[in-house]
Amino acid sequence: xxxxxxxxxxxxxxxxxxxxxxxxxxxxxxxxxxxxxxxxxxxxxxxxxxxxxxxxxxxxxxxxxxxxxxxxxxxxxxxxxxxxxxxxxxxxxxxxxxxxxxxxxxxxxxxxxxxxx
Amino acid sequence: xxxxxxxxxxxxxxxxxxxxxxxxxxxxxxxxxxxxxxxxxxxxxxxxxxxxxxxxxxxxxxxxxxxxxxxxxxxxxxxxxxxxxxxxxxxxxxxxxxxxxxxxxxxxxxxxxxxxxxxxxxxxxxxxxxxxxxxxxxxxxxxxxxxxxxxxxxxxxxxxxxxxxxxxxxxxxxxxxxxxxxxxxxxxxxxxxxxxxxxxxxxxxxxxxxxxxxxxxxxxxxxxxxxxxxxxxxxxxxxxxxxxxxxxxxxxxxxxxxxxxxxxxxxxxxxxxxxxxxxxxxxxxxxxxxxxxxxxxxxxxxxxxxxxxxxxxxxxxxxxxxxxxxxxxxxxxxxxxxxxxxxxxxxxxxxxxxxxxxxxxxxxxxxxxxxxxxxxxxxxxxxxxxxxxxxxxxxxxxxxxxxxxxxxxxxxxxxxxxxxxxxxxxxxxxxxxxxxxxxxxxxxxxxxxxxxxxxxxxxxxxxxxxxxxxxxxxxxxxxxxxxxxxxxxxxxxxxxxxxxxxxxxxxxxxxxxxx
Numbered sequence: 001x002x003x004x005x006x007x008x009x010x011x012x013x014x015x016x017x018x019x020x021x022x023x024x025x026x027x028x029x030x031x032x033x034x035x036x037x038x039x040x041x042x043x044x045x046x047x048x049x050x051x052x053x054x055x056x057x058x059x060x061x062x063x064x065x066x067x068x069x070x071x072x073x074x075x076x077x078x079x080x081x082x083x084x085x086x087x088x089x090x091x092x093x094x095x096x097x098x099x100x101x102x103x104x105x106x107x108x109x110x111x112x113x114x115x116x117x
Numbered sequence: 118x119x120x121x122x123x124x125x126x127x128x129x130x131x132x133x134x135x136x137x138x139x140x141x142x143x144x145x146x147x148x149x150x151x152x153x154x155x156x157x158x159x160x161x162x163x164x165x166x167x168x169x170x171x172x173x174x175x176x177x178x179x180x181x182x183x184x185x186x187x188x189x190x191x192x193x194x195x196x197x198x199x200x201x202x203x204x205x206x207x208x209x210x211x212x213x214x215x216x217x218x219x220x221x222x223x224x225x226x227x228x229x230x231x232x233x234x235x236x237x238x239x240x241x242x243x244x245x246x247x248x249x250x251x252x253x254x255x256x257x258x259x260x261x262x263x264x265x266x267x268x269x270x271x272x273x274x275x276x277x278x279x280x281x282x283x284x285x286x287x288x289x290x291x292x293x294x295x296x297x298x299x300x301x302x303x304x305x306x307x308x309x310x311x312x313x314x315x316x317x318x319x320x321x322x323x324x325x326x327x328x329x330x331x332x333x334x335x336x337x338x339x340x341x342x343x344x345x346x347x348x349x350x351x352x353x354x355x356x357x358x359x360x361x362x363x364x365x366x367x368x369x370x371x372x373x374x375x376x377x378x379x380x381x382x383x384x385x386x387x388x389x390x391x392x393x394x395x396x397x398x399x400x401x402x403x404x405x406x407x408x409x410x411x412x413x414x415x416x417x418x419x420x421x422x423x424x425x426x427x428x429x430x431x432x433x434x435x436x437x438x439x440x441x442x443x444x445x446x447x448x449x450x451x452x453x454x455x456x457x458x459x460x461x462x463x464x465x466x467x468x469x470x471x472x473x474x475x476x477x478x479x480x481x482x483x484x485x486x487x488x489x490x491x492x493x494x495x496x497x498x499x500x501x502x503x504x505x506x507x508x509x510x511x512x513x514x515x516x517x518x519x520x521x522x523x524x525x526x527x528x529x530x531x532x533x534x535x536x537x538x539x540x541x542x543x544x545x546x547x548x549x550x551x552x553x554x555x556x557x558x559x560x561x562x563x564x565x566x567x568x569x570x571x572x573x574x575x576x577x578x579x580x581x582x583x584x585x586x587x588x589x590x591x592x593x594x595x596x597x598x599x600x601x602x603x604x605x606x607x608x609x610x611x612x613x614x615x616x617x618x619x620x621x622x623x624x625x626x627x628x629x630x631x632x
Contacts, residue, residue, distance in 0.1 A: 055577075097564065
């Protein structure tokens with residue numbers, strides 16, 4: 001009957017459980033993933049999520065994916081962190097119902113990073 | 118903690134477990150314990166039953182007047198405290214019918230454990246009685262301490278089954294409504310008892326646009342006593358083709374939709390003692406949610422994902438059935454109409470949730486929270502057929518959707534022919550086809566069924582709602598205009614005069630009816 005943990009701490013714990021370390025840079029929770037395809041395939045790329053977007057994790061997943069500007073993916077907006085930009089990339093599936101929500105989010109980000117130059 | 122009202126709620130599954138334990142085949146009284154979570158509104162405090170904890174061998178005595186052992190109470194109180202719950206002490210009156218009073222022995226038994234349960238859990242003991250007709254009664258031991266502890270009576274107990282809302286009423290705290298001559302035709306449709314049940318429900322309509330306004334006015338005309346609406350939006354010129362009762366004057370004077378609904382509900386009310394309220398809040402704001410927790414049933418007449426997410430949450434966590442619906446118009450690109458569809462469904466324990474039936478997407482909630490859905494540039498970047506761009510609506514379609522929602526309400530509360538709410542339904546206009554959705558349960562892994570009866574320990578779905586704040590701010594600015602201010606004063610005087618005239622007419626009509 002009991003509900004699983006939620007919010008920022010649950011998001012961080014979910015990443016840590018996958019062996020992904022996180023760090024706070026201002027309002028961003030920053031972590032690194034390796035895209036499987038694209039110009040950055042196989043390299044470790046920094047990405048982040050705004051902490052305020054994680055209050056409803058995983059029932060309401062984040063909207064924006066933040067990355068350093070040097071990834072050169074078109075369609076960006078300014079990020080809260082200098083030298084970074086953000087992209088509107090809502091998760092298309094039911095991340096709240098996924099067996100492992102953090103894993104589903106990382107897969108979503110990894111797919112997006114496949115567009116990096 | 119003293120509240121204006123108290124209530125208790127449980128799922129049909131919990132009710133069945135308790136009835137199996139308490140209504141014995143040998144006709145003797147029995148007892149058991151359960152745990153609950155509080156669900157705290159602004160005026161109402163509800164105990165939402167979470168788990169039954171049946172007695173082990175030797176933990177209760179059945180001897181005419183059944184009793185608990187102290188070990189049983191201690192065991193359950195410790196389990197409850199570990200789960201952030203309080204304790205419910207339940208017993209049966211197999212020969213009783215309807216809401217049960219308390220004998221001196223009943224009072225002494227519950228009072229003797231009330232301090233103990235509160236000390237261990239930090240929450241008041243809730244006492245409940247199940248009568249032989251499966252009607253519940255309940256009280257909360259929240260007043261005084263030690264030997265002077267007293268219970269506050271609940272006004273009702275709500276049992277939410279997969280297709281019905283069954284409510285047991287405390288006729289002393291919430292008296293049966295007087296039926297007036299204006300309600301003769303309504304009462305003749307389903308009888309005094311159903312009307313007494315229906316009219317006492319506390320019903321909230323969230324969103325009083327084209328669908329919600331029609332719903333609210335219909336509920337007022339049906340005689341619902343405690344009816345409220347909530348909407349932060351303003352009547353605008355572009356609403357006038359769909360918004361029941363709205364005029365160009367309302368748009369010019371910057372009336373809120375909530376205030377308009379208040380006026381229309383007052384004019385439509387047939388209850389002898391209506392208690393109709395309206396709030397210019399968003400249900401996504403903390404106070405909006407707390408208002409919602411004061412109600413037995415909520416109509417979700419909103420068109421945004423965040424509000425649906427909030428109402429979906431409380432449907433499960435606080436056992437408040439949410440009747441939701443919507444309209445999808447399908448215009449042809451070059452003019453003309455391919456079709457339209459309106460749908461209705463009830464969210465709550467045992468039913469499919471609003472996320473699983475596609476009424477909102479969880480990822481869109483954050484898009485609304487961060488203001489993207491109110492950013493014209495962002496909306497323009499979405500595909501033409503994106504659901505977040507779809508704003509087409511027609512008054513004639515809205516009335517149909519409102520009718521579908523009200524039909525769900527009647528089935529949920531009255532159950533015509535013994536049948537409860539039919540599950541999710543859609544009406545397709547072009548072929549005039551009524552479709553019952555095949556998927557009537559949540560997808561595997563959906564978090565909402567797991568949050569059933571979480572009460573105040575739900576994940577907080579609310580936050581600062583900048584769009585609502587902005588809309589209310591715009592109204593305040595508009596009202597500073599001297600012409601608007603003068604217009605509002607004149608309109609208020611006319612509305613007040615009309616209200617007094619109407620009351621006088623009703624008194625005369627009632628007098629004629631009595632003669």
